[in-house]
Amino acid sequence: MKNPNPADPTDPTDPTDSTDPTDPAAGPEAADPADVSRLEIPYRFERSHSLAGIIAAFDSLESGVTTETTVSVAGRLMLRRDQGRIAFATLQDVTGRVQLFATALATPDFEQFTALSIGDWVGVQGVVMTTRRGELSVRVDGWVILAQAQRQFPDKWHGLTDPDIRYRQRYLDLWVTEQARSVFMRRSAILSCVRRHLDAQGFVEVETPMLHPIPGGAAARPFVTRHEALSTDFYLRIAPELYLKRLVVGGMERVYEIGRVFRNEGISTRHNPEFTMLELYQAYADHSDIMELTENLVAEVASEVCGSTTVTYGDREIDFTVPWRRLTIEQAIAECSSLQVSLDSPTAELRACCESLGIAVNTSWGSGKMLLEIYEKTAEPNLWGPVFVTDYPAEVSPLSREHRSRAGYTERFEAIVAGRELCNAFSELVDPAEQRSRFEAQAALRVGGDDEAMVVDEDYLRALEYGLPPTGGLGIGIDRLVMLLSDTHAIRDALLFPTLRPDPTL
RNA sequence: GCGCCUCUAGCUCAAUUCGGCAGAGCAACGGACUCUUAAUCCGCAGGUUCUGGGUUCGAGUCCCAGGGGGCGUACCA
Structure with missing residues (x-):
């Protein structure tokens, strides 16, 4: 000294x-x-x-x-x-x-x-x-x-209770709210733990563009911004997916990216316009490999960060111990509602089913979209999990590979925990011709007024034409993982600076 | 976006059904105190009651408009 x-x-x-x-x-x-x-x-x-x-x-x-x-x-x-x-x-x-x-x-x-x-x-x-x-x-x-603290600190015993002040002046909240401190330290521990585990498995962390000429990789309304020197509009990325798969085409067999994605949609206890996504792609792997990778990764992170694979969430427990349960979409619907429906059900029956559940059916919907809506209404919020829900319809999975044995379905799964989606993953669609027709189906929805449908990405198709080997991919919402592992129930409590309306008095 | 709720001192909260002098604790400021634990004690000061209108003899309180936030809902992860 x-x-x-x-x-x-x-x-x-x-x-x-x-x-x-x-x-x-x-x-x-x-x-x-x-x-x-x-x-x-x-x-x-x-x-x-x-x-x-x-x-x-x-x-x-x-x-x-x-x-x-x-x-x-x-x-x-x-x-x-x-x-x-x-x-x-x-x-x-x-x-x-x-x-x-x-x-x-x-x-x-x-x-x-x-x-x-x-x-x-x-x-x-x-x-x-x-x-x-x-x-x-x-x-x-x-x-x-x-x-010097030139401004007075909050009450030494009561601290801050006004959520508005807590989020706007996080620099104060971190001093006076012990729980906020511990959540953010834990968030940091979770991120480094995820990286350590993926690195140990030979994954390479990469950074892909956030400014996209074409928004892709997910169904969401993007933010638009402008690059003056190029006189071009760019979109803030809604997912890194298509760039990461280009890297697999380029020979990077195991890649991952942890980064912010942006979706121009509503704010709620579970949604923030910018949030952190982990996406990874593994060549030569299919959806089963990715399921195992996912459950092992989450269980290990829980174990290291929380000291146990069983954690308390609200007034219940979540047991991340592997293996997690697997259910097809139809099984999930049947278990939660006793409805027996599938892609083989007559369209009229699916439509009637949607209407009886209060789902407003759009004329552009096929059986796949109706099945998904029925699942989301009846099953998803009631699944405590962790559970892998598998076999999503191809109609609603434009980047997933067809199921090897079930026509109309894909090898896609989501992990559901506490009634919410934690991850989305699949055997990647590798056939450029099939990918083109899926993009075109999306583009047709877009013409029909769906501004969250995907657009055709010609460069991505060109990359596929050079050859994408069998590949498994995974996306995990990091903020939701942090929420589950820190017993927080609003996403803004897992974000240091959640998106707020600018303070009109400043 | 829509519905409901909410906003009082730097912070946490009061202010008597249904309208009658805007208050306390902590912090700050002045003082006492050689083992405290949210120290204690004495003193002092602190307000555009979110903003703008309206009703009324009188509005923190009732009405209208606007702003911030919360919850629910829709889109979504």
Whole structure:
């Protein structure tokens, strides 16, 4: 540490030099010895321990012990208990809280220390000790102010409850809402765990464009933006899928991307206009391989991040232990509603079924779309899971390969957990001619007014014509995974800065 | 987008069915206090009651319009 005593009286930059109230030459401006705003802010501070690190290292210290170990710590002052000639304060950093113990004898500029405000950032250096009551503390043998809180912090006990302030001023929420801190630390742990597992299996992380000349890879309304130099509109990507499969054509046999995708659709407890998607593609694999990969990945992440493959979600438990259950769409419908329907059912029967469920049937819908709607209405919200729902109709799966033994179906599956889709995956459609006709069917829907239908991507078709080997692909909504593994029920609680209407008062 | 609910001090909340002087705790500020744990005690200050209209002798409260947020719903992952 360059400057072991931040308040060293021999240090020419010591801020206390300029705040001597007895110095008549200082004039009226030097009136208040406790005015912290006059202290100089250093350019760096060398820290020896995080606060959790202090707790871990001195866990078993008995009451009333003063060690000979000097540490330096930093964080925000969150509580202060002045006691005359001594003072206690609670220092907090992202890892935890430790008490500071200051005395008029041991602490330089004691008066200024007790004038610190709640929320001020301080760096403290001193010996580790326990108080008579046994509270692990750092004695303030030296200290510097690292930043002033010029605005008042929220109530030290109640914190923030207004969701609007919590999301708009996340920088405050993170200090006063313990749960918010833990969710975001866990989110970070989940992401690094996912990457570690995929890397270990030989997957390569890649980055593909976010500005797409043609929106593709999903059915969603895109955001449009403009590149001035090229005089061209671009779309913010709604999925990286088609670029990742181009990379498999290019010989990158196992690729994944974790990144933001953008969909110009509604905001709800489960939807944010920008969200994080994991997509991966594995050459030579089919949907069964991807199912195994998915359940193993999620179970391992749960185990490492939550300590168990069984986690609590709301008032129930989710057991991610492998293998997960598998159900075809028809089986899922039958189990949840006792309706017996499939692609083989007469169209009139499917239509009647939709109408009795209150689903407004569009004339452009085929049997596949009606079957999917029936599934989404009757089964999906009632499946607790985790369960793989398989064999989606080709009509609603324009990028999936036909089922090897069931005509009209594809080798596509979704994992359903807590009544919601966690992932979407399939044996990839590799036949360029078939892909062209699926795109054209989508384009026809688009002409019919469906502005979420896909458009023909000629370059992607050209790539397929060079040859895409058998490939399995997977997309996982990372935000939803974070929600499931952190027991949060609104996506904005899993996002540091959820999309909000701009504050009209700013 | 639609429906319902909500907005009071920096923060958390009060303000008597059905309209009658806008208040408390914490924080801040001044003071006391050598082992506190949301420290305690004394004192002081703090308001465009989201905004704009209206009804009324009188509006935080009732009505209308607008704004922010929440929940549900639709699209969607």
